[in-house]
Amino acid sequence: MPNETEYLKHIAYDSVIFGFSGTSLKILIMEYHGTGIFALPGGFVRIDEPIDAAVVRGLRERTGLDDIYLEQCHTFGGLERSQPEAMRQILEANDLDPQDYLWMLERFISVSYYALINYEEVNPTPDALSDSIEWYDVDNLPPLAFMHEEIVEKALLTLRENLEKKLVSSKLLPRQFTMKELQHVYESILGTEIRRTTFQRKMLSLGVLERHEKRYSGKAHKAPYLYSFIERE
Amino acid sequence: MPNETEYLKHIAYDSVIFGFSGTSLKILIMEYHGTGIFALPGGFVRIDEPIDAAVVRGLRERTGLDDIYLEQCHTFGGLERSQPEAMRQILEANDLDPQDYLWMLERFISVSYYALINYEEVNPTPDALSDSIEWYDVDNLPPLAFMHEEIVEKALLTLRENLEKKLVSSKLLPRQFTMKELQHVYESILGTEIRRTTFQRKMLSLGVLERHEKRYSGKAHKAPYLYSFIERE
């Protein structure tokens, strides 16, 4: 368990881990042991560790992935987000004496990040304090502690802004995908419907897609081509 | 002087305060008493103070303005930005014993903000530790301590992204202004030249400008109209 002398007091990070499956955008939510408390996966920063490195460390522990696409979102520095009761509850449910972890009950500043991962490659693993870590549709989340809804909201906004600018979609899809799958990524992030023909024309004109063989789904209609993003260094 | 028990350890903020005058974008830079060290105005966060409030407090002290347009930029959480020697130098130049302010020599995480103010309304005032606080052209800054160049760079990028989205220009100009002045704001933020006719057409088509009487400059040419942004609540 985190120790007082090992971590920076008053500073935490929270990560909004996005994945995409079917037609919907999902994020990973943890549930703490026997408390019914849901929250974003987060953690503390070691005394001599860059914040970014702390986040990468946390992501590796929870997803098994190295080399995750990560972007900082916002830093929440208000007072209203310290919830000592919830924290106490979590500690007690784990048979830890809150008296030994007083620093965890104090005010925290939260630096939030979002991460983009390929849904298929991940096997979420809970940490010491949590029962489970599971995918939830972004528009069907359980109630979150520590005002984490606000963080999710901000992450979604930032993701939307970066959608075209940073080719976000390439990080959320498997290497090869159909145009329709790509369109679903855009639609689920933007929360709007997109006209098929316009979308296809625009994507192709960007010059970042490579076309491969067709994918036969077994359905009674024309088979779509598979595409991949052109690698460039 | 800041006291150890009063402020959160390891957490600071830095503000990039933008102003616009003539044809160039400027920011406020402080120089510490007799050290030749230049840096962005920044400060610490009180134990029970939201970070945003700490920044507003600092801005009020330095500019005399309440109600400043403020936006968070990025949080710098790396290790490379602690410069205990510079900090020691600043303390000693102020006849303070570094032994009494050891917490100020430790690692800091910096939450950066940018502020937009009307250049004409401000009378910059130095704080306890600084000799001067003065306007510098963004593309002609003195060398800055604490890797503050990086913060300025990031603030400029963010400002550019928000230029059209958040009508940034309205915060940098006096209530009434000419189309050419507005164009200079855009050009100095984007760092590029803009075609006059295209710019004028676009601004007018946005429907956010109100036209007033002409301004006679005394120069031998047609007088431009004055405009203001339409207030809306």
Add this chain to the structure above:
DNA sequence: TACTATTGTCTCGTGATGTGACAATAGGAA
């Protein structure tokens, strides 16, 4: 009264985007 620098506006061409049409398929049904 002529001249100059600047401003407000228009036109034209180009490229991106909205919108609908249409032919080409993959498999199922008759």
Add this chain to the structure above:
DNA sequence: TTCCTATTGTCACATCACGAGACAATAGTA
């Protein structure tokens, strides 16, 4: 086999935003 349906790839056309240049109107000067 032949027809049928859902989906896909592509095109044509209208519309709109924007780059680029042209031009008349104007404030003060010579």
